[in-house]
Amino acid sequence: MKQRILFIVNPISGGLNKISIPTLIDENLDLDKFDAEIIYTDFPHHAKQLASEGLAQNFDIVAAVGGDGTINEVADVLESSGKIMAIVPCGSGNGLARTLGVPLNTAKAIARINNLNFTAIDVGLLNDKKFFNMAGMGFDAHISAHFANSKKRGFFGYLKSTLKEVSSYRPQHYKIHIGDKKLSVDAFMLSLANSSQYGNNAHISPTASLKDGLLDICIIKPFPLKVFPILGWRMFSKTAHKSKYVDIIKANDFSVLRQTDGPVHVDGEPLNMGETLNVSVKKLALNIII
Known part of the structure; x- marks a missing residue:
């Protein structure tokens, strides 16, 4: 049949x-x-x-x-x-x-x-919203919201939004709870990576896997504006994890507490969520052709 x-x-x-x-x-x-x-x-x-x-x-x-x-x-x-x-x-x-x-x-x-030819991949959850590639908060969520209202689509539209907003964006404070471990960090953005990249081969976490039952918590720490092009180069050369401004922690169930509610994104789509964000993984839950 x-x-x-x-x-x-x-x-x-x-x-x-x-x-x-x-x-x-x-x-x-x-x-x-x-x-x-x-x-x-x-x-x-x-x-x-x-x-x-x-x-x-x-x-x-x-x-x-x-x-x-x-x-x-x-x-x-x-x-x-x-x-x-x-x-x-x-x-x-x-x-x-x-x-x-x-x-x-x-x-x-x-x-x-x-x-x-299909395989099963992990599914991330940010509160009640599922994501399959990448979710996050901070600057990338800010840009997703800005980009959604832009008439210019594609890579260059995204790049234009990024360059316009990067100099005025201010880092935020986050508390991350992973089991008994508690972290308190200031971050330019906090990306939750199921796969390794945002898109356009910009890899924020080159070691991330769609099949390991884990998300990579990518903490991009505050950095001088002059470093921004170097961080961009690192993403396209798959070396972002080697930057002193990037910390990566792997986990499958954790929460993030931020100072106010505000924008997040799930697979690039902007949403607003509250101060407390609960994150988890459903392992190998989606069958997808590769």
Whole structure:
């Protein structure tokens, strides 16, 4: 019997035109193996609703065609379901796709599904919100909120927002509780890494693993502004963990207390949360094609 696959397409992710998606599916998906349906999102968080409907209709595979936000919405529904997820990356950073080795070329990403080569990966939780690539607070959450309101998408839009905001942003104080261990730190940002990178091959924690049942707590300590380009270079050269301004702790269940409520991000999508943030991991809970 053929596998039933639902493609959920975000038509505006990454500022890329998706008009060719149906043709690319016809040309690159093995239609002797799969019965494919395509549906488009119409509004924010629609992908989650469509994925829930796909699960109820017993699709074998649900493919997210979009960026990390679209992937998060679909994965949120599919984790722990036993069904398989696929990614056709069309976002600004494509962090999870890059980590999994999914081709960034749309045709090749669709063709990769034909192999049905999948693995199980960990799922992070920040309070009640799931994340699959990266979550955090501090400067990266501030930029995610700023970027969400920007009309300019893609890597250069993100870079422009970062350069505009970095000189005025001030570090915050955090208390991190891991079992009986308590840390008190000032941090420019606090990143919770399930994979090693934010996206665009900017690796904040090169040793992070999607399959170890742990998150990497990346503490980026306050630094002189002149060091910012060097930290950027370190991320792209996979040496951020060697900087004296970066501490990394691995844990699977911990809490973070900050001085006020405010912005966080889950897989790049900005949210507001309270002062106390509880973080945990569901090990190997999402089946995903690699």
